[in-house]
Structure formats: C-alpha cells, structure tokens
Amino acid sequence: MTAIGLDFFIPVRFEKPKTFKQYVQEGVDGYFYLGGKSVFVISGEILHGSQAIRIKDQDQSRVKQVVLNAIKIISYMTVIIPLLMLIAKASFRLTFTHKFHIVSESEYESIVSQRICLIVGKVSFWEFFLSSYNGAINDDKWNSIQGLSFLIAEFQEIQGSLVVLLEEIESGHTEYQEKEEALKKLISELMDQTTNSLKALQEKIQNKIPRGLENVGNTCYMNSALQPLLAIRNLEQIIPDSVASEPKCNYEERKKILSSFKKFFQSWVNKETAKELGRKVGDLRRQIFEAGLSEGGFVDRDQERSFQDAGQFFELILHVLGKGFQLEMIRTPVRHDGTSIEGRQKTETTPQGVFYLQLPGESLQEIVNRYQSVFDQEFAPGDEWRVKDPISQSKILISRYKEMQKIIGPAPEILVVRVNNHVVKPEQDQTINFAPLFKEPLENCNYQLIGFSQNHHQVHWTSVVWKENNWHYCNDSQTQQVSAEDPCFKHAANYMIFQKHES
Numbered sequence: 001m002t003a004i005g006l007d008f009f010i011p012v013r014f015e016k017p018k019t020f021k022q023y024v025q026e027g028v029d030g031y032f033y034l035g036g037k038s039v040f041v042i043s044g045e046i047l048h049g050s051q052a053i054r055i056k057d058q059d060q061s062r063v064k065q066v067v068l069n070a071i072k073i074i075s076y077m078t079v080i081i082p083l084l085m086l087i088a089k090a091s092f093r094l095t096f097t098h099k100f101h102i103v104s105e106s107e108y109e110s111i112v113s114q115r116i117c118l119i120v121g122k123v124s125f126w127e128f129f130l131s132s133y134n135g136a137i138n139d140d141k142w143n144s145i146q147g148l149s150f151l152i153a154e155f156q157e158i159q160g161s162l163v164v165l166l167e168e169i170e171s172g173h174t175e176y177q178e179k180e181e182a183l184k185k186l187i188s189e190l191m192d193q194t195t196n197s198l199k200a201l202q203e204k205i206q207n208k209i210p211r212g213l214e215n216v217g218n219t220c221y222m223n224s225a226l227q228p229l230l231a232i233r234n235l236e237q238i239i240p241d242s243v244a245s246e247p248k249c250n251y252e253e254r255k256k257i258l259s260s261f262k263k264f265f266q267s268w269v270n271k272e273t274a275k276e277l278g279r280k281v282g283d284l285r286r287q288i289f290e291a292g293l294s295e296g297g298f299v300d301r302d303q304e305r306s307f308q309d310a311g312q313f314f315e316l317i318l319h320v321l322g323k324g325f326q327l328e329m330i331r332t333p334v335r336h337d338g339t340s341i342e343g344r345q346k347t348e349t350t351p352q353g354v355f356y357l358q359l360p361g362e363s364l365q366e367i368v369n370r371y372q373s374v375f376d377q378e379f380a381p382g383d384e385w386r387v388k389d390p391i392s393q394s395k396i397l398i399s400r401y402k403e404m405q406k407i408i409g410p411a412p413e414i415l416v417v418r419v420n421n422h423v424v425k426p427e428q429d430q431t432i433n434f435a436p437l438f439k440e441p442l443e444n445c446n447y448q449l450i451g452f453s454q455n456h457h458q459v460h461w462t463s464v465v466w467k468e469n470n471w472h473y474c475n476d477s478q479t480q481q482v483s484a485e486d487p488c489f490k491h492a493a494n495y496m497i498f499q500k501h502e503s
C-alpha cells in the first residue's frame with residue numbers, strides 16, 4: 001500500500017506509554033472528533049519508509065459519545081475556544097512531516113507477533129536468571145552481607161525489567177488478548193517469585209545486622225549492653241520461663257523485670273523499628289527503677305540518677321536471667337613486713353554477673369594468665385601494691401590485705417568481664433581461655449568474644465558486636481558493619497562480653 005498524508009480532522013491516537021505532548025495532542029484532536037474513524041500510530045514501526053498506522057472506529061460507548069459531543073457543540077458557540085484549539089491542532093500537525101502507511105490486518109498481526117516473540121525472548125532471559133539467582137539464596141557462598149546485597153541488587157534489576165515488560169504488553173494490541181494474557185500471567189508469576197525472593201533476602205540480611213535501639217531518655221548505657229547480649233547464640237533458649245524462687249525477698253520484682261525484658265525481646269524478634277524497640281528499653285528501665293531493690297545488682301530509688309553504667313545493667317539482667325556465677329573471695333591480711341596472716345584469712349561467696357579484671361596487659365589472655373601470679377606474690381617490707389582507679393586514674397592502696405577472687409561451680413554460658421580501659425585487638429582477644437579465673441576449672445573454659453561496651457568521656461555509651469562473622473558498630477539507633485581497622489577499635493573497652501565456645 002502506498003504512503004498517504006493525514007486528513008486534518010482525523011484524530012490521532014498513540015500507544016502507551018505516551019509522552020506528555022502526545023496526551024495533549026490527543027486531547028486537542030479529540031475536541032474536534034464527533035465520530036467516525038481514528039488513526040492509531042503504531043510506535044516504532046516504519047514500513048516502506050513511512051510511519052505505520054491503523055484506521056479504527058471510535059471506541060467510546062454510545063452514551064459517552066453523545067454526552068461529549070453535546071458538550072463540544074456547546075463550546076463551539078464560544079468561538080474563542082474552538083479558535084484556540086484549531087491553532088493548537090494546526091501546530092501539532094506541522095510536526096507530522098512524514099507520510100503514513102496504513103497497515104493491513106495481516107501486516108498488523110505480523111507486527112504484533114514479532115513484538116510478542118521479542119517479549120517472549122526477554123521473559124525467557126529473565127526467567128533463566130531468576131531461576132539461577134533463586135538457587136543462590138540458600139547457597140553458603142552468598143551467605144554474607146556483601147553476597148546478599150549483591151543478590152538483592154540483581155533481583156531488583158530483574159523486578160524492574162519485568163515491570164517494563166508488563167507495561168509493554170499492556171500498552172495496546174487489544175485484539176490479541178489471548179496471546180498477551182498468557183504472557184502477562186507468566187510475567188506476573190515471575191514478579192511474585194522475585195518479590196518473595198527479595199523478602200527472603202532482606203530478612204536474611206536484616207538478621208545479620210544488629211537492629212538499632214533508639215535512645216529514649218539516656219538509655220544509651222542499656223543499649224550498649226543489650227546489643228552484645230542480643231548477639232548471643234541461641235539467646236531465646238537461654239532466657240528462662242520464670243525467675244529463680246530464691247531469694248524470696250525480691251522474687252516479685254525480678255519477675256516483673258523478666259516480664260519486661262521478654263516483651264522487649266519479643267519486639268526484637270518481631271523486627272520492630274528502632275523507635276519501638278527504644279520504647280521497650282525505656283519500659284524496662286522504668287520497671288528496674290520501680291523495683292527499688294539493692295540486692296543482686298538492683299538499685300534503690302535514691303540511686304536512680306547514678307544507674308547509668310552498662311556494668312550495673314549487666315549485673316542486674318544476668319541476675320534476673322539466672323545466668324551469672326558464684327564468686328569466691330578470699331581475703332588475707334598482710335603484716336607491715338609484707339608477710340600474709342593466713343590464720344585470719346576470710347572466705348566469702350556471692351552471686352556475681354561481672355568479673356572485675358582491671359589489670360594491665362597487652363592482650364586479654366595475658367591479663368588472664370597473670371591473674372593468679374599477681375595475687376600470689378608476697379609483699380616486700382615497705383612495698384605497696386597499687387592499681388589505678390579506671391575513672392579517676394588515682395592509685396588505690398590495697399596493701400592491708402590481699403584478695404583473691406575465683407569463679408566457683410560450672411562455667412557460665414555468658415561471661416562479662418570488666419577491663420581497665422583495654423583496647424580490643426580482635427586477632428588476639430577473640431578467643432580466650434578463662435581457666436585461671438576458675439577455682440576448679442573442670443571443663444572447657446574457652447570463650448568467644450561477642451562484643452564490648454565503650455564509654456565515651458563519662459557521657460555516652462556505644463558497643464561493638466560480632467555477629468554473622470562480621471563486626472558491627474552500634475550507636476543507639478545507628479548500626480553499621482565495620483572492619484577490625486575501624487576507628488571504633490581504637491577506643492578502649494569497659495566491658496567485654498563472652499559466650500562459652502561451642503565444643
């Protein structure tokens with residue numbers, strides 16, 4: 001068929017997706033359209049050097065056509081409106097500098113078939129990649145934050161491409177719905193698969209990164225302690241169903257605190273937001289203050305303002321969870337000549353949640369190994385053994401007696417150690433043998449570092465946590481993966497949290 005020009009008053013329609021100019025042009029053309037034929041431009045199709053078009057009857061309902069035509073005829077009487085629309089229509093028609101080719105039904109069917117074949121090829125391409133990446137979701141090779149992030153980006157690209165294909169199918173060719181519906185169904189199924197895969201990947205990566213805890217009224221010290229505890233292996237199994245029956249004097253108070261802690265933990269399991277989790281931490285702190293106890297790491301009401309130390313919270317929560325340890329303290333008086341008075345030695349046993357190990361040393365293992373030898377040494381006449389107070393840095397005289405502290409009983413699952421401004425070096429502090437701290441180490445005393453809490457200028461608390469084979473810096477609601485060379489490792493730790501190493 002030969003190329004033709006385009007009659008001035010025949011309205012032009014365009015396939016989706018349309019540009020803003022095409023929408024405006026259709027509106028102007030429609031103003032002069034009272035019925036009859038319309039021209040549909042087949043975008044991207046050039047036949048015999050001319051733009052391919054189809055001639056179609058109007059597709060409006062009879063009632064809608066009558067109503068619109070009545071409105072148009074009334075507006076024609078204003079003169080100015082039709083004149084402006086006529087000028088606009090002429091302006092648009094000037095852009096049609098090329099000829100048009102009216103396609104036959106067989107030509108149009110061939111165009112549609114080619115387009116559908118092209119879409120089928122694209123769908124098959126993305127279907128293959130989707131199948132490959134779905135297989136990688138549970139592959140250990142990709143089970144890292146970097147690997148999962150890569151897969152998420154790939155699935156998002158597949159999802160975007162499928163959306164484009166779906167829009168391409170829905171843009172026209174209503175006469176061939178049977179062919180298109182099958183494709184749309186397949187693409188929709190692939191999109192559902194992609195969405196489900198993205199959800200699974202995002203959940204996996206969320207489980208590998210500590211969720212932030214919003215600071216609600218100076219709760220940073222609790223957030224700093226909670227983040228390492230939440231990284232404890234199988235924490236859900238460690239949390240008891242109820243508190244211990246003894247001591248009876250604070251049973252009800254411990255029961256209320258455990259209930260509040262469980263509510264926080266359940267919110268964390270449910271992946272609530274940092275703001276919602278922060279509220280639960282605030283509720284837990286309020287419950288602690290309302291308990292008004294002094295035993296087992298609790299504070300009374302007068303001490304509320306001073307309860308701002310992560311160590312106090314460790315003591316308290318491990319006492320409530322029943323996951324502390326028994327500490328034996330042996331005090332031996334020392335004469336002025338430096339000799340010990342063994343006959344006046346006193347032994348005391350107390351429940352404890354934190355082991356205080358404030359000795360100097362390059363590595364934590366070195367400090368632990370020296371623990372026994374430091375206390376075994378005899379004082380020389382006139383000699384005074386002193387250690388520095390971690391807060392004031394002033395020397396503390398302890399030459400009146402020697403005190404040996406040892407853990408008695410089985411090795412606890414969780415061990416929190418108070419260190420003297422120790423700068424953590426992951427390569428040497430990550431696995432520690434704590435046998436020297438036990439009176440009778442009858443079992444494996446190897447522990448793995450889970451994290452550590454840091455105090456900044458007596459004002460703010462943060463923590464560094466080992467989770468899913470990566471270090472993470474936790475500053476209230478902000479958490480991020482870091483390397484062992486990150487500046488956060490240059491800041492000294494105050495408390496280090498360990499879990500018994502798996503046999």
